[in-house]
Ligand code: NI
């Protein structure tokens with residue numbers, strides 16, 4: 238059993254049997270955050286998709302407090318270095334492959350956005366999660382689906398900075414994860430969306446689960 242908790246915006250915690258991961262922990266200053274950084278305990282890996290403040294958020298502080306590994310693309314890992322994390326606790330990788338860390342496999346995949354954007358493939362306990370980060374719709378999402386066959390896809394649907402509900406619905410059709418969950422919406426006025434617009438039309442294709450910030454689901 239793998240437990241996924243949404244803390245609002247793009248922040249997710251994933252509890253595998255042997256390790257605990259947090260992704261894009263933007264909690265301080267996030268009006269939809271359901272938890273504060275000092276309540277995050279026992280995390281082994283802090284994953285950051287890109288260096289925009291609504292994703293990097295409290296990642297360095299949480300990695301420090303938990304003695305967790307900070308995982309990101311090279312350019313983003315410089316913030317961890319400048320923030321005083323020891324080199325041993327920084328995993329600075331790049332897009333291209335799924336990498337074995339013993340209890341977990343982690344890989345970076347492309348995302349279409351400004352800066353140095355990435356998505357994550359995370360695999361443990363025979364479950365594979367795709368966190369798309371901030372991204373536009375792009376055709377290689379089909380390739381990501383074919384290659385990694387994710388059990389869960391976490392997709393931004395808010396529009397304005399990322400895919401909107403219609404683009405994200407086509408992304409979900411290309412990725413074909415067993416479970417698909419929307420994120421990166423309703424945090425701010427600019428990304429106000431009705432998630433049902435995303436879910437409509439995906440019946441029978443993927444199990445769409447719409448969480449509220451603070452809620453969890455199991456797969
Ligand atoms: Ni961004």
Ligand code: MN
Pocket residue numbers: 289291292371398421
């Ligand atoms: Mn964002």
